[in-house]
Amino acid sequence: MQFMLLxxxxxxxxLQKWYVPLSDKEKKKITRELVQTVLARKPKMCSFLEWRxxxxxxxxxxxxxxxxxxxxxxxxxxTLEIIHRYVELLDKYFGSVCELDIIFNFEKxxxxxxxxxxxxxxxxxxxxxxxxxxxxxxxxxxCIITISTTTEDFPVCNQNGTACSQ
Numbered sequence: 001m002q003f004m005l006l007x008x009x010x011x012x013x014x015l016q017k018w019y020v021p022l023s024d025k026e027k028k029k030i031t032r033e034l035v036q037t038v039l040a041r042k043p044k045m046c047s048f049l050e051w052r053x054x055x056x057x058x059x060x061x062x063x064x065x066x067x068x069x070x071x072x073x074x075x076x077x078x079t080l081e082i083i084h085r086y087v088e089l090l091d092k093y094f095g096s097v098c099e100l101d102i103i104f105n106f107e108k109x110x111x112x113x114x115x116x117x118x119x120x121x122x123x124x125x126x127x128x129x130x131x132x133x134x135x136x137x138x139x140x141x142x143c144i145i146t147i148s149t150t151t152e153d154f155p156v157c158n159q160n161g162t163a164c165s166q
Contacts (some may be wrong), residue, residue, distance in 0.1 A: 001079065001120035002054060002069040003030075004113070006102060009063050011035045014102045015109055019120030038065055048076045059083050063099050086116055089130055111137065 006015035013031055022030070037051065038058050049056045051069070057079040058067040066083045070076070089112050090097040094105070102109050115130045117123060124130050 001074075001082070001117070002071070003120075004069075004117075005031060005034065005065075005067045006109075007031075007035050007038075007065050007067070008099055009039070009060075009065070011039055014064065014099065015106060015113075017110070017113055017117075034067060034069075038067055047080065057083065059087075061087050064102065082117070082122060085125075085127070086113060089116060089127060092127065092131055093134060108134075 002020050003016065003018045005013065007013050013035070016027070016031065018027060034051070034056065037049070038056070041049075043060075047058050053072065054069045055072060055074065055076060056067060056069055057076050058065055059080060060066075066087065068079050068083060070079050087097070090101070090109065093108065093112060094101040112130065112134060115124060115133050124133075
């Protein structure tokens with residue numbers, strides 16, 4: 001996979017993940033072009049299209065389009081399944097995911113994607129294992145927040161254990 005884009009029906013980019021090195025200018029150009037192309041297509045049209053030297057696979061879920069670019073020899077149906085699996089993971093985590101979940105919790109959406117895909121390839125096929133890793137990361141984050149809020153009254157220490165000024 002070259003990249004994944006999530007955008008709304010209004011063409012607002014909600015999430016982007018690039019697995020190939022491109023300049024910001026090129027990324028913006030590609031994004032603008034693809035969003036316009038996908039949004040111009042009728043709902044009954046095929047979810048695959050050839051674009052430049054890539055194949056674009058997209059799927060609309062509620063108000064969001066999930067769009068992936070793959071190489072010419074890659075399988076479109078597997079990519080469609082990857083999109084669907086990502087939506088299922090988001091759904092499980094957020095409980096019926098919506099566009100607002102992505103907007104206000106974009107870091108979690110990225111984290112879920114990173115647990116699922118690595119370098120544009122599927123890293124973990126088990127939804128249970130991906131969700132378990134996310135749950136563990138959430139617990140760790142909660143512990144860090146708890147520790148940082150309970151130690152505010154204590155002086156910050158150096159590595160050798162001596163107190164520093166706050």
